[in-house]
């Protein structure tokens with residue numbers, strides 16, 4: 001084989017592990033990002049209530065959460081670093097032609113994260129050292145830059161889904177307009193959906209920790225506040241999120257009809273299409289699905305007889321893996337609906353009786369809601385990313401043409417799996433410690449006088 | 459100065475900042491590694507933890523900044539670099555993960571076994587990451603990264619004499635910077651014995667750096683003639699500044715003027731990076747890809763430059779605030795729960 005032959009062979013060998021490596025690193029990072037985006041607002045709200053009401057339990061809660069936020073932020077920063085290496089290491093064929101088009105939001109994101117990293121440090125350090133007002137003000141940049149950072153990253157991802165802001169002349173990129181590229185049709189719906197998802201993930205997860213505590217009999221005010229504050233935030237957001245889900249689905253239908261067809265397992269283009277739940281897609285057909293007549297046509301075109309494009313509109317090699325996309329989409333929507341029921345339950349009880357529902361079933365539901373929200377979010381990302389296949393830049397660049405042909409690249413995947421396994425274990429261990437022992441310091445915090453000597457001991 | 463050069467210049471400021479702040483962080487890890495047995499090294503490790511605890515995260519974002527500017531403004535250079543040098547880049551990234559994770563979790567665990575594991579991964583990765591970053595610089599500077607995706611040799615691009623020199627120098631320079639910064643921190647916290655120990659470390663490292671740098675000239679002459687010519691030609695004034703600043707900071711260390719030694723050791727290190735840039739100008743990837751050839755389109759570069767300027771207007775005051783807050787807190791450590799005698803944060807190991 002000549003050199004070109006070798007390179008092509010390597011690229012083929014690298015493609016699958018590279019995709020899995022990217023998926024694993026992103027899927028891991030995004031959980032922590034959710035806390036980076038949403039937790040600061042929840043923490044500072046609690047701190048504000050604590051000062052207003054002079055309530056020591058609330059203050060203790062806010063402090064514990066601030067520490068957890070520090071740990072989560074550090075884990076997010078660490079995993080994010082690997083991501084920015086991977087964009088080049090795994091996908092040089094994406095960065096070379098398009099870096100100048102969609103790299104720009106990452107630069108802005110860099111500033112946002114920088115500001116956030118600084119103020120997370122200030123906020124944790126300033127606990128007990130600043131006046132309450134100055135301390136809460138120092139949290140404001142965290143809230144804003146977390147949100148801005150999410151916007152910029154999502155803008156880059158939305159560009160991959162709906163590329164704008166450049167022209168192709170003879171296969172070469174010209175007239176790159178990085179600002180225009182940030183505001184394609186997917187950017188706003190994806191950003192809003194992700195922002196709300198971040199609040200749901202953070203809210204339900206934190207609440208679930210206290211639900212477990214209450215199920216074990218710790219029903220003091222501390223636990224009740226710990227459950228109620230994050231849960232209320234998440235519960236208010238859930239119905240909005242489902243509305244936004246409808247918006248984003250319409251944007252997908254309009255711009256990426258093949259992805260929508262895969263989400264619904266729809267082969268034949270047609271009118272009066274039913275909405276299919278569940279089922280397995282084989283031989284160009286979805287079998288065993290529960291069908292709601294006219295459902296899909298109604299949702300997508302707001303007309304029961306509307307036309308919906310199916311997978312038959314493109315050649316077989318341009319279709320994504322339908323089962324993965326359909327299943328993960330159903331998981332997201334299913335969990336989203338279940339969380340809506342939970343939110344309604346809380347809302348009803350609060351409206352009628354001003355209290356958390358008394359039955360242990362409610363607490364059990366809250367206890368699993370955190371894992372559920374995370375699963376919904378991961379499923380949403382799988383829908384988006386796998387549904388885009390085989391394109392890395394929709395309708396412009398194939399994933400197979402973007403992967404690096406460097407020999408041996410695929411080995412990195414195994415290393416990444418091992419590293420993330422260790423990292424996950426450590427994160428869980430430390431967070432559990434934080435939950436049980438409140439004097440555990442966060443990474444950005446000064447160590448209190450007592451155990452100082454121990455820090456050096458190893 | 460052309461537009462691409464301006465953007466590259468701003469990126470280089472970021473790289474220097476990473477070299478100084480991140481470098482001192484890594485170096486501190488090296489001293490953590492060499493601190494000695496569990497009991498004996500405890501005080502030294504505690505000081506190190508105190509010095510970088512609150513700021514390591516901010517210090518490390520500089521590298522992210524360098525990467526994203528590179529891939530947006532010089533996409534073809536970035537793609538060539540990342541694909542050919544993927545092995546050292548991956549290993550450096552793993553080092554950063556190990557280090558960051560150790561930092562994030564070390565304080566919160568108490569079991570001795572776990573602490574040992576995290577401490578060791580912190581220390582070892584403090585050697586690994588600078589070595590590979592230095593090796594990457596060596597690979598680029600000696601012309602082993604051709605333009606094109608994975609066009610270079612994925613092994614010899616970083617396993618070669620210049621890369622070895624770059625890696626070793628990077629580790630040593632980080633260790634030197636850290637020792638100088640820690641001298642000042644130790645004295646401010648009133649542990650003169652530790653300050654004395656770091657002073658000896660700094661002086662010894664300086665001697666080794668000098669020896670390696672001298673030997674390096676012969677390595678470069680044989681292995682990277684183009685770079686060598688640039689260094690002794692256009693780069694000579696920069697090298698001269700570096701040597702002078704280095705000697706002055708050694709003199710200041712010898713006479714225990716730590717604050718001034720900080721101020722002079724920073725330019726001594728920064729000029730090493732500047733010397734590299736000057737020597738390989740006008741190439742981004744010598745000897746084939748120039749800065750102009752690798753640059754993105756005008757619209758992108760203008761947008762970048764505006765973003766970088768506006769962004770730094772927000773960023774720089776915030777950073778200064780962070781460092782000042784931690785430095786000042788030394789004087790005002792009297793606080794509920796924090797006895798006045800507690801060694802408070804000394805803040806940035808910065809110049």
Ligand code: HDD
Pocket residue numbers: 161186189190191193194196197198200201241242244245246248249250252259332333334335336337339373374376377378379380381382383384385387
């Ligand atoms: C807590 C999380 C969560 C919940 C409850 C939902 N989603 Fe979602 N969804 C996400 C979290 C998410 C996400 C992870 O944030 C995604 C991935 C990419 C994105 O921008 O948002 C997403 C993507 C995503 C997409 C694909 C967008 C694209 O490919 O561009 C669609 C069509 C929907 N969602 C629709 C819905 C609907 C109809 C829901 C109603 C129940 C819903 N989502 C609930």
Ligand code: HEM
Pocket residue numbers: 019020022023026027028030091094153154156157378381382385386388389391392399
């Ligand atoms: C917002 C920023 C994101 C960017 C810029 C991004 C970018 C990418 C890139 C470059 C690839 C490889 C090419 C491809 O397979 O098309 C990819 C694949 C993938 N990403 Fe994303 N991604 C983002 C968010 C996420 C998140 C948060 C997840 C969480 C689970 C995710 C899940 C995946 C999966 C599952 C794949 C593999 C798809 C496949 O190969 O079938 N992505 N992404």
Ligand code: HEM
Pocket residue numbers: 026029030032033034035036037072073074075076077078079080081082083084087113114116117146149150153154194515518519522
């Ligand atoms: C939906 C996608 C993403 C969101 C919402 C997001 C959000 C965040 C947030 C909020 C942080 C701050 C740390 C934290 O809070 O945990 C962070 C860190 C980081 N992210 Fe992501 N991220 C996403 C995807 C990506 C992608 C695709 C990349 C790179 C290609 C990336 C690169 C980074 C880097 C380098 C950091 C570390 C910055 C630091 O050290 O402070 N992120 N991310």
